[in-house]
Amino acid sequence: MTKEYNKYKGRLPSNVLEEVREKTKGMPEGRVNNILKEVCSEYNKARVEPGESVGLVGAESIGEPGTQMTLNTFHFAGVAEMNVTVGLPRIIEILDGRKKIKTPMMEIFLNKPWSNGKDIRHLALSIKETTMKEIMTDLAVNIVESKIELRLDNAAMKDVGVTPGNVTEALGKQLRGVSIKKKDDLIVIKMKSKEGSVGDVSKVKEKIKDVFVRGVKGITQVLPVKRNDEFIIIAAGSNLRDVLPLKEVDETRTITNDVFETAEVLGVEAARQIIINEVNKVIDTQGLNVDLRHIMLVADTMSFSGDVKGITRYGIVSEKASVLARASFETPIKHIVNAALVGEVDNLNSVVENVMLNQPVPVGTGLPGLVTKVK
């Protein structure tokens, strides 16, 4: 049987071939052969033709449903889930290639046994970024003795699983020029230098509030949820670089919705996949039907140069070889002046320039040339 399938390897895309193999299991050889023959001929009929203007069709396919998307920035997915940017603003955000996105989110998958729910709450909280201001109740400044007394909130500490020992350690590491002493549930911070000014003390006071005690920086909210028989942690805020090395985390599946962070940590190919997934997610939730191939093409134009570039005048469009094509988009004067300064040559290879000059465009039926022998 495998012989039949092997014959079609390279003639059919592997996913199609795999599907046929799956669906024809246990069928007689002759029929399988006929089916394969038929699939192959249908595939050949469905192939793109050279010259097809796939880019424009892709742009149309994503741009056209844009008018039907909602503008609502936030929604609450489910009862207690977090705010997510959805709809048109999210698509714009992704395609702009913004470095900082509005609502970064992570889906943290876990290794066994944590994925079965072991210590899930505790684990989630240990990932969440905890700063001093969340676990203290009182912060008193004694200017005369230039010292600060802070009272820890035991309940809150227990909640996030932090011991007073952790706290003093964190304070000691992150504050300079102070001595730290522990008295019952009070922590006394004293300035080392004698002639410390009042300003210094209040500076330290402000610093204390933001001392990072525990967790992963940037993760502001965590939510353990059960999805398909396993527990995962959904986190608001994103820090792929620090989450992936954790031993509880399944680093092969954990993802973020931040395209740039993915590109930095995992590379462009991963970033491309994130673009595809995220755009597709938005389009799906809006109940629209757009073929994945169009989204792929957009993701590829954004990433084929090796790093993620937005579809803006600073991104993709600035890479175009043609002066006129760039000028027809935005800031024409700048492009024309710069072209003049470097003596740029426009070879009229793409569409708009030829439209401008009333010449046939080099896509579709404009691509082939006819040669006739004249006697």
Add this chain to the structure above:
Amino acid sequence: MAEEIDTQQEYVHKKVENIVFGVASPQLIKKMASAKIVTPELYDKEGYPVDGGLMDIRLGVIDPGLRCKTCGSKLKECIGHFGYIELARPVTHIIFVNIILSLLRSTCKECGKILIPKDKIGRCHAKLDKAEAEGELEGRRAAIKNIISGLKTVNKCPYCKARQQKIALEKPTTFVENDKKMSPIEVRTRLEKISDEDIEIFGLKPGYVRPEWMILTVLSIPPVTMRPSITLETGERSEDDLTHKLGDIVRINQRLFENINAGAPEIIIEDLWDLLQYHITTFFDNNVAQLPPARHRSGQPLKTITARIKSKEGRIRHNLAGKRTNFSSRTVISPDPMIELNEVGVPKVVAMKLTMPIRVTEWNLEYLKKFMERGSSKYPGANYLIRPDGKKKKMTDETQEALIEEVAPGYIVERHLMDGDIALFNRQPSLHRMSMMSHKIRVLAGRTFRLNPAVCNPYNADFDGDEMNLHIPQTEEAITEAEVLMQVQTQLISPRYGLSVIGCVQDAISGNYLLTRGAELRRDEAVDLLCRVGVKDFSKLPSKEMINGREIFSCILPDDFNFKGKSRSVDEKGGNEVIIKSGKLVKGVMDRDNLGEGSGLLLRTIHKNYGENKAIKILGKIFKLGIVYLARNGFTAALSDSDLPEPARMKIKDILNKAEDDVNNLINIYHQGKLEIFPGRTAEETLELKILELLNKSRNETGIVVAEHLNKNTGSSVMSDSGSRGGPLNLAQMAACVGQQAMRGKRIEKGYIGRTLSFFKKGDLSSNARGFIRDGYKGGLTPYEFFFGAITGRDSLMDTALRTPKSGYLYRRLANAMQDLKVEYDLTVRDASGRIVQFRYGEDGIDVSKSENGIINIDRIISNVK
């Protein structure tokens, strides 16, 4: 012999290979020019252009009857010629100010060399190239500046050891060195000293630019054809903005010359010089931040060169990337289900104005003469005759006879449109390729374009006053392309998702639904119905007295058609399966899931099995069948459609009362502080979420009650069940309860302090104080409920108004970035410069518009292959 060569030359086609950009040197400007402009006067007393004036006829002609002195051609033939003026004193070109500044700062004031030591230049190249890649030329210049300021010898030339002074730009155009104003003459001599090698470091290309060219000594005068004057009704001439500006420049320039020659005091010369600088600056750009824009006498700012090029209304986007066309027409559209899907009804008046060019041959000579005999006022006639030399002659009563006499093979007759001609039909906004399709013309009475309502979908058209455009392709090439690539049947499958974009809508769905749900017709009625639809073969009708709807519907399907699918509604037996066996609808009802646009595989399978031409015929028949059946049967939506029996009303009341109580309970618990809080939320947020969930749940419950108790045979229910218009939600809103009005995912909370309306108590969190509408539309809303409805209504209007430009801009960017991606002959996807974007389109090379919902339907193939 000589004649033969001449005709040959006439057909030489030239193609622009490339366009080179560069900065014009003074020498080039002079060489280009065909006239030197010396006087600001435009016309003499007779109204004839003055020699050496701005309207000099050596610069081209804009008056009929005159001939250009440079090229000898007449109006519309002469494209215009440049002129120039010699400036009395050099003037800085506003566009290049920033470049001049960085050149001055980064080069030695004495020797003109770049302030980077020789041994370091080599190392800088890579750094600079990177800066250019990131920030273009500006980035490169900034990088040079950084390198220099990082050197030890910041203030000293590494070559001639001259001390460097600080140079600042006093905006917009004055350079200041150590608080001393530099005249453009000084600047120019500095720039002259910079060597070609050093220019290259700045990213400028020698041969195309010299720094000193950025200080103007001569000014190029654009041809008059670029700034035509218009003659007003009064006979007065109104000059173009550019001409006005140029007039100012020439006038001041002349005065400056005179004053210099007369040896006027320095102050006067300086003043005039500054004025000249101002005029030349605003000539190039009238929107410089620091300068008051030059204005007309009426106070409206002049539109000078930059404004002409820039933005949507500018030359590039308005005239070059988008063009106007002849042979087109626009009018209101109206529906006509009786014409074919790929036809367009064209009013006779339009058909007699638009024409189709037909080349005269020996064989059609007599035929075309008949058109010419009818002339332009009798349909179908002809409007123009084109001679072989390209001269176009209008057919009028006077010329008619002579032209009929004259016509011979080789001429072209422009005859009126006739049935079957090809036209492109378009509705804006043209968001996808189905927004412009080609139709066959059908000349009809009336004054509107007619189109089959089934093709409304791809155009997104309705008939509430929409207008559409019609274009008539004029060359054989264009006609063929429109016919082969753009006809409606070729666009059936959307390239967006691979399903039919054209399907039944509204009444067509309702009609087919009612017909196939169990209608019974007398045989004569059935035959009559099918006849109306265009079916002529009744052999498929069973020979019974009463014929059911499915059998009638089956008459349209091909005999060998097999299909299995699902419908959204249930048939009389309660199943939602649709089975078509050997062209007979055995089981199931037809509704939107099978007949509608974009859904279901019925239409897609017909298209796949029988090809586009047959598919469109079948679709047209199905559509007509639905409409005709509905028209004969009568169909209406009435107020009583949403009547509910008493027990149902009680049930709904109970549900809503309970919901209200539950909400009040929750609020009480919240006030007692006993509410269980969701992780990561405040108590208030938790309460809101819980209330929202509760109210939505009870609204849905009322919806279920409504669905259970409504009469299934009313118009409204039929529409909802078949999916032709509205859904169960709309029915429930009419009959029972409109539900919670939400703004930004929350209940309504804005308005007064602590309350939504002054009608409520402060801090009232109960359901009806926060936008829950518990009444139905039919029962009537209370005043505050109505107001809440209005709030969300207004909000959604704003949403739409804000979204349209946003998504439009996104679309424009996408289209601009991706327009030149195409599949090459090696099946890779590449951009215009040949860089590979994808090795196979969409990883498998499948064209979505040839696929079935994006895939190859293996299930179908398996069931077809034995």
